[in-house]
Amino acid sequence: MTRDSVNGAASDNGQRFSAVYGVMGVKEKSMTIRFRGIPTDRFERLRLGGLDANGQAPIAMKAEGGANPCRHCLGLIADGETKLVLSYRPFDEPQPYAETGPIFLHQTACAHYDDEQVPPWFHFLDPAAIRGYGADNWIRYETGRIVRGIELAEAVNSIFADAAIAYVHIRSKFGCFQCRVERA
Numbered sequence: 001m002t003r004d005s006v007n008g009a010a011s012d013n014g015q016r017f018s019a020v021y022g023v024m025g026v027k028e029k030s031m032t033i034r035f036r037g038i039p040t041d042r043f044e045r046l047r048l049g050g051l052d053a054n055g056q057a058p059i060a061m062k063a064e065g066g067a068n069p070c071r072h073c074l075g076l077i078a079d080g081e082t083k084l085v086l087s088y089r090p091f092d093e094p095q096p097y098a099e100t101g102p103i104f105l106h107q108t109a110c111a112h113y114d115d116e117q118v119p120p121w122f123h124f125l126d127p128a129a130i131r132g133y134g135a136d137n138w139i140r141y142e143t144g145r146i147v148r149g150i151e152l153a154e155a156v157n158s159i160f161a162d163a164a165i166a167y168v169h170i171r172s173k174f175g176c177f178q179c180r181v182e183r184a
């Protein structure tokens with residue numbers, strides 16, 4: 001074996017290592033995801049009287065009970081507090097897969113949720129519906145799952161193992177949009 005061939009082999013191994021390491025790096029990166037509330041600019045517009053996805057003004061009413069999730073802070077609106085009820089389309093543009101549905105929001109300003117952790121109350125979703133979307137904003141049907149809230153983190157992470165998935169939506173058993181999950 002000549003020196004060149006040894007170096008060549010070493011180089012080849014190095015390239016193989018880089019290739020494997022690179023793939024691992026991509027996988028590692030895909031596991032860093034963030035759960036995000038709706039964009040603050042859209043929240044503020046709606047909160048300050050802007051029209052909803054149906055062209056109607058959000059309805060202000062008293063929150064009753066403990067199941068009134070705000071889609072901006074991804075926390076629960078306290079019993080007795082005022083909530084806004086409105087129609088929301090969690091997509092930038094209308095297109096065949098851009099579902100529109102009812103959501104609640106705090107009427108008063110709240111902090112935008114943007115975190116690697118599943119919002120705490122999501123653990124009580126029973127069940128949650130999750131699905132991945134491609135960069136074209138169309139549903140990737142192979143990703144659809146119904147899971148218990150405590151299984152959300154693992155289930156969402158597994159969807160992101162496919163590089164073709166651009167983002168994931170978490171919905172309630174009623175089909176109501178809860179939040180979007182993206183790669184960090």
Ligand SMILES: [Zn+2]
Pocket residue numbers: 070071072073074075105106109110111
């Ligand atoms: Zn809120």
